[in-house]
Amino acid sequence: MAGDDVKEKKPDPSIYITVAKAATGAGMSCVITYTSSTADQDFKEAIAIYPDLSDVRYEYMLQVYGLRKRSRSTEKMREIT
Secondary structure (H helix, E strand, O other): OOHHHOOOOOOOOHHHHHHHHHHHHOOOOOEEEOOOOOOOOOOOOOOEEEOOOOOOOHHHHHHHHOOOOOOHHHHHHHHHO
């Protein structure tokens, strides 16, 4: 998604909320990192909400939230695109 996909541009939360809804609608888990301009938004679809990810480790997310580890083919596709 891009700014052109929503009516209001950043820092309006529309783009973030739209992406979160699309991700959860597709069965994906959504983790939110908020800023001072988005901290008061309703991110009820997210599995976790953090001010930043500096103290959050990938293995912790897998364990606590029951997420699946990405396969190598998924990682390779991300490198290509």
